[in-house]
Amino acid sequence: MGVSPVCRSNFNFRRSHACTPIPDKERRKLKFERQTLTPRQTAASDRGRPDLAAKRRGPYDRALVARRGVGCMKNHRWLPWDRLMRASHLYTGMFLFPWMIVYAVSAFCINHSAWFLAKNQPAQRWEVVREADFAPDAELPSDADEQAKAVLEALDLNGAYRILGVPDAHQLTLLRLCAAGHYKVTFQRPRNHVVVERLRPVSAYALINNLHFVTGYGVSSWAYWVWAVVVDAVTISTVIWVISGVYLWARRPKKRLLGGVCMTAGIALFAVLVVLLCR
Numbered sequence: 063m064g065v066s067p068v069c070r071s072n073f074n075f076r077r078s079h080a081c082t083p084i085p086d087k088e089r090r091k092l093k094f095e096r097q098t099l100t101p102r103q104t105a106a107s108d109r110g111r112p113d114l115a116a117k118r119r120g121p122y123d124r125a126l127v128a129r130r131g132v133g134c135m136k137n138h139r140w141l142p143w144d145r146l147m148r149a150s151h152l153y154t155g156m157f158l159f160p161w162m163i164v165y166a167v168s169a170f171c172i173n174h175s176a177w178f179l180a181k182n183q184p185a186q187r188w189e190v191v192r193e194a195d196f197a198p199d200a201e202l203p204s205d206a207d208e209q210a211k212a213v214l215e216a217l218d219l220n221g222a223y224r225i226l227g228v229p230d231a232h233q234l235t236l237l238r239l240c241a242a243g244h245y246k247v248t249f250q251r252p253r254n255h256v257v258v259e260r261l262r263p264v265s266a267y268a269l270i271n272n273l274h275f276v277t278g279y280g281v282s283s284w285a286y287w288v289w290a291v292v293v294d295a296v297t298i299s300t301v302i303w304v305i306s307g308v309y310l311w312a313r314r315p316k317k318r319l320l321g322g323v324c325m326t327a328g329i330a331l332f333a334v335l336v337v338l339l340c341r
């Protein structure tokens with residue numbers, strides 16, 4: 063069987079350039095341009111660079127470009143946007159990977175809570191972990207919310223909390239939120255006594271579920287603030303992923319039909335479900 067001219071020329075091309083390896087950075091650039099530029103644009107980019115032209119051009123490369131027909135790039139003005147979209151899509155996902163896993167797994171667990179609560183969730187109960195005296199001074203505010211902050215600060219339990227029930231002259235009960243097990247703090251006013259209980263044991267389901275609902279703004283602890291900032295970054299990055307995904311899809315003509323069908327089907331299903339759920 064004879065060898066085609068394209069294959070023979072490609073063999074000669076590679077053999078003649080075997081002693082002149084291309085650096086990795088230059089190789090990636092050549093590969094990217096070969097996949098995105100039309101032959102005319104590639105030739106235009108090689109003007110004044112005979113070394114690149116010699117390494118890039120050849121019957122094999124021409125046949126590859128012609129076979130792929132990748133005319134995604136209309137001109138070089140789109141190159142910065144392509145790089146920006148690809149980089150934002152990639153690196154935000156890499157940085158936010160742990161949070162996306164937490165929210166994805168916790169959302170699945172919440173959606174199927176009956177499976178996990180019935181089979182894998184151990185029976186939890188409140189265990190007393192600490193008792194202390196708390197003698198309020200004259201500067202203790204009368205507002206229940208401010209009193210709660212003062213009690214938690216005295217116990218070194220600053221963080222997100224909720225007031226349980228209606229505070230009265232006898233008792234103030236707080237739920238101090240914690241991913242590794244919530245605290246229940248009971249301030250017995252007549253005795254100036256505080257009882258701290260913790261929800262035990264803590265399962266993986268409870269930990270993931272608690273991390274899903276961690277709130278940060280308005281809490282004095284810096285860890286809550288950082289978590290809240292990252293959650294904002296997750297929401298913004300999700301929008302960026304959608305925009306960059308649509309952009310990258312639009313830049314690939316061969317994928318527009320399939321991508322358009324998927325997008326149309328998703329929008330239609332979303333609209334139907336919203337209408338049905340709003341009845």
